[in-house]
Amino acid sequence: xxAARLALLLGLLGCPRAEVVDYCTEADCPPCARDAECVFTxxxxxxxxxxxxxxxxxxxxxxxxxxxxERRWPDPSAxxxxxxxxxxxx
Numbered sequence: 001x002x003a004a005r006l007a008l009l010l011g012l013l014g015c016p017r018a019e020v021v022d023y024c025t026e027a028d029c030p031p032c033a034r035d036a037e038c039v040f041t042x043x044x045x046x047x048x049x050x051x052x053x054x055x056x057x058x059x060x061x062x063x064x065x066x067x068x069x070e071r072r073w074p075d076p077s078a079x080x081x082x083x084x085x086x087x088x089x090x
Contacts, residue, residue: 018046018071018072023051031085032086038054040073040078041056041060043060045063045069046061046071
């Protein structure tokens with residue numbers, strides 16, 4: 001059990017982290033009223049993940065890649081509603 005957790009942790013540490021883009025600070029998004037309306041969206045095979053309102057019109061290409069090429073995303077709770085705008089807390 002400990003070996004499995006250690007292997008998982010080492011796998012996560014070796015995976016590069018996706019760059020976060022605060023989509024709604026530069027684009028027209030619906031205003032948010034609570035953190036639950038703000039989500040990360042993107043493709044784990046690309047270098048970028050977007051923090052945006054759940055109803056934003058973001059088109060993401062759904063390409064596939066090997067597990068070794070996937071990027072880590074931030075914790076979902078890091079995409080928050082700040083003064084009616086979805087943005088990352090990182």
